[in-house]
Amino acid sequence: xxxxxxxxxxxxxxxQNKKPLIIRGARQVGKTWLMKEFGKLAFDKTVYIxxxxxxxxxxxxxxxxxxxxxxxxxxxxxxxKIDPINTLxxxxxxxxxxxxxxxxxxxxxxxxxxxxxxxxSLLGVALHQxxxxxxxxxxxxxxxxxxxxxxxxxxxxDQYAELLQNGDFxxxxxxxxxxxxxxxxxxxxxxxxxxVLHFAENKDFNEAREIQQRILxxxxxxxxxxxxxxxxxxIRLLWNTIPTQLTKENKKFIYGLIKEGARAKEYExxxxxxxxxxxxxxxxxxxxxxxxxxxxxxxxxxKLFLLDVGLLLCMVCLNQSTLLDGNELFKxxxxxxxxxxxxxxxxTIKGLETYYWxxxxxxxxxxxxxxxxxxxxxxxxxxxANLKAKSLKTYHEKFQPKLSIRTSMADYKKEDWLLNLxxxxxxxxxxx
Numbered sequence: 001x002x003x004x005x006x007x008x009x010x011x012x013x014x015x016q017n018k019k020p021l022i023i024r025g026a027r028q029v030g031k032t033w034l035m036k037e038f039g040k041l042a043f044d045k046t047v048y049i050x051x052x053x054x055x056x057x058x059x060x061x062x063x064x065x066x067x068x069x070x071x072x073x074x075x076x077x078x079x080x081k082i083d084p085i086n087t088l089x090x091x092x093x094x095x096x097x098x099x100x101x102x103x104x105x106x107x108x109x110x111x112x113x114x115x116x117x118x119x120x121s122l123l124g125v126a127l128h129q130x131x132x133x134x135x136x137x138x139x140x141x142x143x144x145x146x147x148x149x150x151x152x153x154x155x156x157x158d159q160y161a162e163l164l165q166n167g168d169f170x171x172x173x174x175x176x177x178x179x180x181x182x183x184x185x186x187x188x189x190x191x192x193x194x195x196v197l198h199f200a201e202n203k204d205f206n207e208a209r210e211i212q213q214r215i216l217x218x219x220x221x222x223x224x225x226x227x228x229x230x231x232x233x234x235i236r237l238l239w240n241t242i243p244t245q246l247t248k249e250n251k252k253f254i255y256g257l258i259k260e261g262a263r264a265k266e267y268e269x270x271x272x273x274x275x276x277x278x279x280x281x282x283x284x285x286x287x288x289x290x291x292x293x294x295x296x297x298x299x300x301x302x303k304l305f306l307l308d309v310g311l312l313l314c315m316v317c318l319n320q321s322t323l324l325d326g327n328e329l330f331k332x333x334x335x336x337x338x339x340x341x342x343x344x345x346x347x348t349i350k351g352l353e354t355y356y357w358x359x360x361x362x363x364x365x366x367x368x369x370x371x372x373x374x375x376x377x378x379x380x381x382x383x384x385a386n387l388k389a390k391s392l393k394t395y396h397e398k399f400q401p402k403l404s405i406r407t408s409m410a411d412y413k414k415e416d417w418l419l420n421l422x423x424x425x426x427x428x429x430x431x432x
Contacts, residue, residue: 001146001197002153003030004348008141009038013115018139020104020116022094025143026278026307027222028215030193031119034143035090038117044086047078051100052093061099067111070103084113095120105134122226122277145191145308147348148341149427152182154196164425169412172425179424180409187337188323190310191344205320212314219279227273234270242280242304243316246336250362251303252285264300271304281305281343286355286369289378289399293355293371303356305343312340334383339367342381342407342426346370349430357395364391370429376401377432382408387420405429 005023012021023031039046051057060073074089075082082089094100107114118138146154152161160179163172172179189199189208192215199208223235241258245251255262274280285301286293306312313323316333346354346368357366357378367381378401380392389406396404396417405419413420421428 001030001033001150001193003034003037003143003146003150005034005141005143006038006041008350009034009117010042012139012141013042017112018115019108019112019137020118020134021139021141022104023117023119023141023143024278025119025121027121027218028192028194029143029145029278029307031121031143032092033193035088035092035117035119039088039090043088043115045080045083046088046090047074047080047082048090048092049074049077050092051096054097057100058097061097061103065099065103065106067103067106067114071111071114082114084111084115087115089114089116091116091118093120094118095122102134105137108134108137122222144348145310145344146193146196147191147345147427148183148186148424151186151189151191151196154200155182155185156200157182164427167428167431169422169425172422173411176411176422176424179422183341183424184324187309187341188313188318188320190308190313192308192310195310208310209314212311216311216314219277222277228269231269231273234267235273238267238270239274239279240315242306243312243336245304246312246340247333250365251336251339252301252358253304279307281307281347283343283368284355286357287360289357289369289376289395289401291371291376292373293353293369293376297355301358305340307344309337309340309344312337335381338383338423339381341423342368342379345426346429349427352430359394359398364394366391366395375403375432377429378404379429380404380406382406382410384408385410392418403432405432 012018023035025031036046036048049057056077060070071082091100104116107116149161149164160175188205189195195208195211198211223232227235237258244257245253255264255267258267275282283303283305284297284299286296287298288296290296343354346352351372353371355369357369358364366378368379370377370379378392378395380389385408387406387408387410392404392406403419404417405421407421407423407426409423410420412422412425
Protein backbone atom coordinates (compact mmCIF):
# COMPACT_ATOMS: atom_id res chain seq x y z
CA UNK A 1 0.00 0.00 0.00
CA UNK A 2 1.44 3.36 -1.04
CA UNK A 3 1.05 6.39 1.23
CA UNK A 4 2.04 9.80 -0.14
CA UNK A 5 3.18 10.79 3.39
CA UNK A 6 6.30 8.67 2.87
CA UNK A 7 7.58 11.36 0.47
CA UNK A 8 7.47 13.81 3.39
CA UNK A 9 9.54 11.38 5.45
CA UNK A 10 12.17 11.19 2.71
CA UNK A 11 12.33 15.00 2.66
CA UNK A 12 12.78 15.00 6.43
CA UNK A 13 15.63 12.46 6.19
CA UNK A 14 17.78 14.65 3.94
CA UNK A 15 17.22 17.91 5.85
CA GLN A 16 20.36 19.50 7.27
CA ASN A 17 19.06 20.52 10.71
CA LYS A 18 16.21 18.11 11.22
CA LYS A 19 14.55 17.59 14.58
CA PRO A 20 12.83 14.47 15.93
CA LEU A 21 9.63 13.97 13.91
CA ILE A 22 6.25 13.26 15.51
CA ILE A 23 3.56 11.71 13.32
CA ARG A 24 0.13 12.74 14.57
CA GLY A 25 -3.12 11.03 13.70
CA ALA A 26 -6.07 9.06 15.02
CA ARG A 27 -5.67 5.43 15.98
CA GLN A 28 -5.50 2.97 13.08
CA VAL A 29 -4.74 5.47 10.30
CA GLY A 30 -1.44 3.66 9.59
CA LYS A 31 1.20 5.51 11.64
CA THR A 32 3.06 2.38 12.80
CA TRP A 33 3.07 0.83 9.33
CA LEU A 34 4.33 4.07 7.77
CA MET A 35 7.24 4.40 10.22
CA LYS A 36 8.30 0.77 9.79
CA GLU A 37 7.99 0.96 6.00
CA PHE A 38 10.12 4.11 5.98
CA GLY A 39 12.75 2.40 8.15
CA LYS A 40 12.79 -0.61 5.83
CA LEU A 41 13.14 1.48 2.65
CA ALA A 42 15.43 4.30 3.80
CA PHE A 43 17.74 2.92 6.53
CA ASP A 44 20.14 0.03 7.08
CA LYS A 45 18.62 -0.72 10.49
CA THR A 46 15.44 0.11 12.40
CA VAL A 47 15.01 -0.01 16.18
CA TYR A 48 11.29 -0.09 16.97
CA ILE A 49 10.12 0.63 20.53
CA UNK A 50 6.46 0.60 21.54
CA UNK A 51 5.78 2.46 24.78
CA UNK A 52 2.32 0.98 25.19
CA UNK A 53 2.21 -0.96 28.49
CA UNK A 54 6.03 -1.07 28.52
CA UNK A 55 7.33 -1.08 32.11
CA UNK A 56 11.01 -1.20 31.11
CA UNK A 57 10.72 1.93 29.00
CA UNK A 58 8.87 3.73 31.80
CA UNK A 59 11.76 2.86 34.12
CA UNK A 60 14.41 3.81 31.55
CA UNK A 61 12.99 7.31 31.04
CA UNK A 62 11.93 7.90 34.64
CA UNK A 63 15.30 8.81 36.20
CA UNK A 64 17.39 11.35 34.30
CA UNK A 65 17.16 12.17 30.62
CA UNK A 66 20.84 11.82 29.74
CA UNK A 67 20.87 10.88 26.05
CA UNK A 68 23.93 8.60 26.30
CA UNK A 69 22.33 6.57 29.10
CA UNK A 70 19.00 6.35 27.24
CA UNK A 71 20.67 5.14 24.01
CA UNK A 72 22.56 2.46 25.96
CA UNK A 73 19.26 1.33 27.51
CA UNK A 74 17.59 1.21 24.08
CA UNK A 75 20.48 -0.90 22.73
CA UNK A 76 20.17 -3.35 25.63
CA UNK A 77 16.39 -3.54 25.23
CA UNK A 78 16.44 -4.06 21.44
CA UNK A 79 19.61 -6.16 21.28
CA UNK A 80 20.89 -3.93 18.48
CA LYS A 81 23.75 -1.44 18.20
CA ILE A 82 22.37 2.00 17.35
CA ASP A 83 24.39 3.79 14.69
CA PRO A 84 23.11 7.41 14.62
CA ILE A 85 23.54 7.80 10.85
CA ASN A 86 22.20 4.49 9.58
CA THR A 87 19.63 3.53 12.25
CA LEU A 88 16.08 4.84 12.43
CA UNK A 89 14.77 5.03 15.99
CA UNK A 90 11.00 4.56 16.14
CA UNK A 91 9.14 5.54 19.32
CA UNK A 92 5.54 4.33 19.01
CA UNK A 93 2.66 5.37 21.32
CA UNK A 94 5.08 7.86 22.87
CA UNK A 95 2.32 9.58 24.83
CA UNK A 96 2.22 6.53 27.15
CA UNK A 97 5.59 7.56 28.64
CA UNK A 98 5.49 11.37 29.04
CA UNK A 99 9.21 11.52 29.96
CA UNK A 100 10.05 9.97 26.59
CA UNK A 101 8.22 12.87 24.97
CA UNK A 102 10.24 15.32 27.08
CA UNK A 103 13.50 13.51 26.15
CA UNK A 104 13.08 14.59 22.51
CA UNK A 105 14.18 18.08 23.62
CA UNK A 106 17.51 16.67 24.84
CA UNK A 107 17.99 14.53 21.74
CA UNK A 108 17.48 17.65 19.64
CA UNK A 109 19.81 19.83 21.71
CA UNK A 110 22.55 17.37 22.73
CA UNK A 111 22.49 14.58 20.14
CA UNK A 112 20.87 15.83 16.91
CA UNK A 113 22.67 13.12 14.91
CA UNK A 114 20.11 10.51 16.07
CA UNK A 115 17.25 10.03 13.62
CA UNK A 116 14.02 9.65 15.55
CA UNK A 117 10.47 9.26 14.29
CA UNK A 118 7.64 9.02 16.84
CA UNK A 119 3.91 8.47 16.76
CA UNK A 120 1.11 9.07 19.21
CA SER A 121 -2.63 8.61 18.79
CA LEU A 122 -3.58 10.54 21.90
CA LEU A 123 -0.88 13.20 22.06
CA GLY A 124 -3.31 16.06 22.48
CA VAL A 125 -5.06 14.16 25.26
CA ALA A 126 -1.72 13.52 26.98
CA LEU A 127 -1.15 17.27 27.06
CA HIS A 128 -4.35 17.78 29.05
CA GLN A 129 -2.64 15.89 31.86
CA UNK A 130 0.19 18.42 32.13
CA UNK A 131 2.86 16.60 30.12
CA UNK A 132 5.90 18.77 29.42
CA UNK A 133 5.98 19.12 25.64
CA UNK A 134 9.27 19.82 23.78
CA UNK A 135 7.99 22.99 22.09
CA UNK A 136 10.18 24.07 19.18
CA UNK A 137 12.37 20.96 19.48
CA UNK A 138 10.33 18.61 17.26
CA UNK A 139 8.72 18.57 13.82
CA UNK A 140 5.25 17.29 12.97
CA UNK A 141 3.62 15.28 10.20
CA UNK A 142 -0.14 14.77 10.22
CA UNK A 143 -1.43 11.44 8.90
CA UNK A 144 -5.03 10.86 7.85
CA UNK A 145 -6.93 7.92 6.32
CA UNK A 146 -6.09 7.17 2.67
CA UNK A 147 -7.29 9.87 0.30
CA UNK A 148 -9.03 9.00 -2.97
CA UNK A 149 -5.89 8.81 -5.18
CA UNK A 150 -4.24 6.53 -2.59
CA UNK A 151 -7.40 4.40 -2.58
CA UNK A 152 -7.26 4.13 -6.39
CA UNK A 153 -3.67 2.86 -6.14
CA UNK A 154 -4.54 0.39 -3.37
CA UNK A 155 -7.28 -0.97 -5.65
CA UNK A 156 -4.75 -1.52 -8.45
CA UNK A 157 -5.80 1.53 -10.48
CA ASP A 158 -2.42 3.29 -10.50
CA GLN A 159 -2.86 4.66 -14.03
CA TYR A 160 -6.15 6.29 -13.09
CA ALA A 161 -4.47 8.00 -10.13
CA GLU A 162 -1.65 9.09 -12.46
CA LEU A 163 -4.11 10.73 -14.88
CA LEU A 164 -5.46 12.87 -12.03
CA GLN A 165 -1.94 13.65 -10.82
CA ASN A 166 -0.98 14.82 -14.32
CA GLY A 167 -4.18 16.84 -14.74
CA ASP A 168 -5.13 14.95 -17.93
CA PHE A 169 -8.86 15.62 -17.70
CA UNK A 170 -9.64 14.82 -21.35
CA UNK A 171 -8.50 11.25 -20.79
CA UNK A 172 -10.02 11.11 -17.29
CA UNK A 173 -13.41 12.19 -18.69
CA UNK A 174 -13.25 9.36 -21.24
CA UNK A 175 -12.96 6.87 -18.39
CA UNK A 176 -15.11 8.77 -15.91
CA UNK A 177 -17.42 5.82 -15.18
CA UNK A 178 -14.52 3.96 -13.58
CA UNK A 179 -13.77 6.99 -11.40
CA UNK A 180 -17.43 7.29 -10.39
CA UNK A 181 -17.64 3.56 -9.56
CA UNK A 182 -14.43 3.76 -7.52
CA UNK A 183 -15.70 6.89 -5.75
CA UNK A 184 -18.85 5.03 -4.66
CA UNK A 185 -16.64 2.23 -3.34
CA UNK A 186 -14.56 4.80 -1.48
CA UNK A 187 -17.67 6.33 0.11
CA UNK A 188 -18.52 2.91 1.55
CA UNK A 189 -15.02 1.57 2.32
CA UNK A 190 -13.42 4.87 3.34
CA UNK A 191 -9.70 5.26 3.86
CA UNK A 192 -8.87 3.33 7.02
CA UNK A 193 -5.86 1.22 5.91
CA UNK A 194 -6.99 -2.12 7.36
CA UNK A 195 -10.43 -1.82 5.72
CA VAL A 196 -8.92 -0.81 2.36
CA LEU A 197 -6.34 -3.59 2.44
CA HIS A 198 -8.92 -6.34 3.07
CA PHE A 199 -11.36 -4.92 0.52
CA ALA A 200 -8.63 -4.66 -2.14
CA GLU A 201 -7.82 -8.35 -1.55
CA ASN A 202 -11.32 -9.82 -1.15
CA LYS A 203 -13.84 -7.27 -2.53
CA ASP A 204 -16.09 -8.25 0.38
CA PHE A 205 -18.36 -5.41 1.58
CA ASN A 206 -19.53 -7.35 4.63
CA GLU A 207 -15.96 -7.99 5.79
CA ALA A 208 -15.19 -4.28 5.32
CA ARG A 209 -18.20 -3.35 7.45
CA GLU A 210 -17.13 -5.76 10.22
CA ILE A 211 -13.66 -4.18 10.37
CA GLN A 212 -15.20 -0.70 10.49
CA GLN A 213 -17.44 -1.78 13.38
CA ARG A 214 -14.37 -3.11 15.18
CA ILE A 215 -12.56 0.20 14.69
CA LEU A 216 -15.55 2.16 16.01
CA UNK A 217 -15.75 -0.15 19.03
CA UNK A 218 -12.03 0.44 19.71
CA UNK A 219 -12.63 4.20 19.65
CA UNK A 220 -15.47 3.80 22.15
CA UNK A 221 -13.14 1.81 24.40
CA UNK A 222 -10.61 4.65 24.18
CA UNK A 223 -13.25 7.03 25.52
CA UNK A 224 -13.60 4.94 28.68
CA UNK A 225 -9.90 4.14 29.02
CA UNK A 226 -8.35 7.57 28.52
CA UNK A 227 -10.96 10.28 29.12
CA UNK A 228 -11.95 11.54 32.61
CA UNK A 229 -14.90 9.47 33.90
CA UNK A 230 -17.25 12.46 34.20
CA UNK A 231 -16.66 13.42 30.54
CA UNK A 232 -17.13 9.96 28.96
CA UNK A 233 -20.99 10.07 28.69
CA UNK A 234 -20.78 13.49 26.99
CA ILE A 235 -18.11 12.30 24.55
CA ARG A 236 -20.35 9.37 23.59
CA LEU A 237 -23.44 11.56 23.16
CA LEU A 238 -21.55 14.11 21.06
CA TRP A 239 -19.82 11.44 18.94
CA ASN A 240 -23.08 9.64 18.16
CA THR A 241 -24.92 12.81 17.16
CA ILE A 242 -22.48 13.78 14.38
CA PRO A 243 -24.33 11.90 11.56
CA THR A 244 -27.57 13.67 12.59
CA GLN A 245 -25.83 17.05 12.60
CA LEU A 246 -24.41 16.47 9.10
CA THR A 247 -27.77 15.44 7.65
CA LYS A 248 -29.39 18.79 8.52
CA GLU A 249 -29.79 21.24 5.65
CA ASN A 250 -27.88 23.81 7.69
CA LYS A 251 -24.94 21.75 8.93
CA LYS A 252 -23.87 24.19 11.64
CA PHE A 253 -23.35 22.20 14.84
CA ILE A 254 -26.27 22.59 17.26
CA TYR A 255 -25.66 21.53 20.87
CA GLY A 256 -29.41 21.18 21.42
CA LEU A 257 -29.44 18.16 19.09
CA ILE A 258 -27.16 16.24 21.48
CA LYS A 259 -29.64 16.54 24.30
CA GLU A 260 -32.49 18.94 24.96
CA GLY A 261 -31.17 22.00 26.76
CA ALA A 262 -27.51 21.07 26.18
CA ARG A 263 -25.09 24.00 26.32
CA ALA A 264 -21.69 24.59 24.73
CA LYS A 265 -19.97 24.91 28.10
CA GLU A 266 -21.06 21.41 29.17
CA TYR A 267 -19.61 19.80 26.05
CA GLU A 268 -16.43 21.88 25.60
CA UNK A 269 -14.10 19.25 27.08
CA UNK A 270 -15.81 16.39 25.22
CA UNK A 271 -15.37 18.23 21.92
CA UNK A 272 -11.75 19.10 22.71
CA UNK A 273 -11.07 15.45 23.52
CA UNK A 274 -12.49 14.23 20.19
CA UNK A 275 -10.63 16.83 18.12
CA UNK A 276 -7.33 16.21 19.94
CA UNK A 277 -7.68 12.46 19.24
CA UNK A 278 -8.12 13.26 15.54
CA UNK A 279 -11.53 11.58 15.49
CA UNK A 280 -13.42 14.70 14.41
CA UNK A 281 -12.57 17.74 12.29
CA UNK A 282 -13.95 21.12 13.32
CA UNK A 283 -14.60 23.55 10.43
CA UNK A 284 -15.35 27.12 11.54
CA UNK A 285 -17.48 29.70 9.78
CA UNK A 286 -15.92 32.90 8.46
CA UNK A 287 -18.05 36.01 8.07
CA UNK A 288 -15.64 37.77 5.67
CA UNK A 289 -13.40 35.82 3.27
CA UNK A 290 -10.20 37.85 3.69
CA UNK A 291 -6.61 36.64 4.13
CA UNK A 292 -5.87 35.14 6.57
CA UNK A 293 -9.21 33.41 7.05
CA UNK A 294 -8.25 32.58 10.64
CA UNK A 295 -8.48 36.27 11.45
CA UNK A 296 -12.16 36.27 10.47
CA UNK A 297 -13.40 32.97 11.94
CA UNK A 298 -16.56 32.86 13.99
CA UNK A 299 -15.59 30.70 16.98
CA UNK A 300 -19.23 30.05 17.92
CA UNK A 301 -20.30 28.64 14.54
CA UNK A 302 -18.75 25.44 13.18
CA LYS A 303 -19.47 22.14 11.44
CA LEU A 304 -18.18 18.81 12.73
CA PHE A 305 -17.00 16.03 10.44
CA LEU A 306 -15.72 12.53 11.21
CA LEU A 307 -12.20 11.46 10.30
CA ASP A 308 -13.45 8.98 7.68
CA VAL A 309 -16.37 8.73 5.27
CA GLY A 310 -16.53 4.91 5.53
CA LEU A 311 -16.86 5.12 9.32
CA LEU A 312 -19.67 7.67 8.88
CA LEU A 313 -21.60 5.21 6.69
CA CYS A 314 -20.91 2.43 9.19
CA MET A 315 -22.31 4.56 12.03
CA VAL A 316 -25.58 5.07 10.15
CA CYS A 317 -25.70 1.38 9.07
CA LEU A 318 -26.15 2.25 5.38
CA ASN A 319 -26.37 -0.79 3.11
CA GLN A 320 -23.95 -1.00 0.16
CA SER A 321 -26.77 -1.57 -2.35
CA THR A 322 -28.39 1.72 -1.31
CA LEU A 323 -25.14 3.54 -2.03
CA LEU A 324 -24.15 1.72 -5.22
CA ASP A 325 -27.59 1.36 -6.84
CA GLY A 326 -29.27 4.51 -5.59
CA ASN A 327 -32.47 5.01 -3.63
CA GLU A 328 -34.95 7.90 -3.55
CA LEU A 329 -34.91 7.92 0.27
CA PHE A 330 -31.12 8.20 0.30
CA LYS A 331 -30.94 11.51 -1.59
CA UNK A 332 -31.06 13.77 1.46
CA UNK A 333 -28.13 12.07 3.20
CA UNK A 334 -26.07 12.10 -0.01
CA UNK A 335 -25.23 15.77 0.45
CA UNK A 336 -23.81 15.11 3.92
CA UNK A 337 -21.83 12.17 2.63
CA UNK A 338 -20.34 14.21 -0.21
CA UNK A 339 -19.34 17.08 2.09
CA UNK A 340 -17.69 14.57 4.44
CA UNK A 341 -15.74 13.15 1.48
CA UNK A 342 -14.61 16.59 0.27
CA UNK A 343 -13.49 17.74 3.72
CA UNK A 344 -11.55 14.47 4.15
CA UNK A 345 -9.67 15.12 0.89
CA UNK A 346 -8.99 18.79 1.71
CA UNK A 347 -7.46 17.78 5.08
CA THR A 348 -4.76 15.81 3.25
CA ILE A 349 -3.60 18.87 1.25
CA LYS A 350 -0.61 20.37 3.01
CA GLY A 351 -0.74 24.04 3.99
CA LEU A 352 -4.47 24.45 3.36
CA GLU A 353 -6.78 25.99 5.98
CA THR A 354 -10.45 25.05 5.59
CA TYR A 355 -13.52 27.06 6.67
CA TYR A 356 -17.05 27.67 5.43
CA TRP A 357 -18.95 30.90 4.74
CA UNK A 358 -22.53 32.05 5.26
CA UNK A 359 -23.97 35.51 4.85
CA UNK A 360 -25.38 37.23 7.93
CA UNK A 361 -28.97 36.26 7.12
CA UNK A 362 -27.95 32.62 6.60
CA UNK A 363 -29.66 32.59 3.19
CA UNK A 364 -26.44 31.79 1.30
CA UNK A 365 -23.77 29.27 2.27
CA UNK A 366 -20.50 28.17 0.66
CA UNK A 367 -19.68 24.64 1.80
CA UNK A 368 -15.93 25.25 2.05
CA UNK A 369 -13.62 28.25 1.75
CA UNK A 370 -9.92 27.40 1.60
CA UNK A 371 -6.87 29.56 2.18
CA UNK A 372 -3.21 28.75 1.55
CA UNK A 373 -1.90 32.07 2.83
CA UNK A 374 -2.04 33.90 -0.50
CA UNK A 375 -5.30 32.96 -2.22
CA UNK A 376 -8.86 32.21 -1.07
CA UNK A 377 -11.01 29.80 -3.08
CA UNK A 378 -14.72 29.13 -2.41
CA UNK A 379 -15.84 25.53 -3.05
CA UNK A 380 -19.48 24.60 -3.66
CA UNK A 381 -20.20 20.86 -3.23
CA UNK A 382 -22.87 19.02 -5.24
CA UNK A 383 -23.62 15.33 -4.73
CA UNK A 384 -24.77 14.72 -8.32
CA ALA A 385 -24.37 16.55 -11.64
CA ASN A 386 -26.77 19.34 -10.58
CA LEU A 387 -25.01 22.58 -11.48
CA LYS A 388 -27.32 25.14 -9.87
CA ALA A 389 -25.19 27.18 -7.49
CA LYS A 390 -27.14 30.20 -6.20
CA SER A 391 -24.91 30.66 -3.16
CA LEU A 392 -21.77 30.61 -5.30
CA LYS A 393 -23.21 33.35 -7.54
CA THR A 394 -24.14 35.42 -4.47
CA TYR A 395 -20.61 34.99 -3.09
CA HIS A 396 -19.03 35.86 -6.46
CA GLU A 397 -21.10 39.02 -6.89
CA LYS A 398 -20.23 40.18 -3.38
CA PHE A 399 -16.50 39.30 -3.13
CA GLN A 400 -15.33 38.90 -6.76
CA PRO A 401 -12.85 36.02 -6.19
CA LYS A 402 -10.44 35.30 -9.06
CA LEU A 403 -11.54 31.67 -9.05
CA SER A 404 -14.48 29.69 -7.66
CA ILE A 405 -14.85 25.91 -7.69
CA ARG A 406 -18.01 23.88 -8.08
CA THR A 407 -17.37 20.19 -7.51
CA SER A 408 -19.90 17.58 -8.61
CA MET A 409 -20.30 14.44 -10.72
CA ALA A 410 -20.21 16.65 -13.85
CA ASP A 411 -17.14 16.76 -16.13
CA TYR A 412 -14.14 19.05 -15.80
CA LYS A 413 -14.82 22.46 -17.38
CA LYS A 414 -13.28 25.91 -16.95
CA GLU A 415 -15.57 28.89 -17.57
CA ASP A 416 -14.26 32.38 -16.89
CA TRP A 417 -14.30 32.68 -13.05
CA LEU A 418 -15.78 29.22 -12.42
CA LEU A 419 -14.04 25.85 -12.48
CA ASN A 420 -16.24 22.75 -12.62
CA LEU A 421 -14.15 20.08 -10.91
CA UNK A 422 -15.29 16.44 -10.74
CA UNK A 423 -15.63 15.09 -7.19
CA UNK A 424 -13.04 12.44 -7.95
CA UNK A 425 -10.47 15.16 -8.83
CA UNK A 426 -10.86 17.46 -5.78
CA UNK A 427 -7.17 17.00 -4.90
CA UNK A 428 -6.48 19.33 -7.84
CA UNK A 429 -7.25 22.16 -5.38
CA UNK A 430 -3.76 21.59 -3.93
CA UNK A 431 -2.13 22.53 -7.25
CA UNK A 432 -4.36 25.55 -7.78
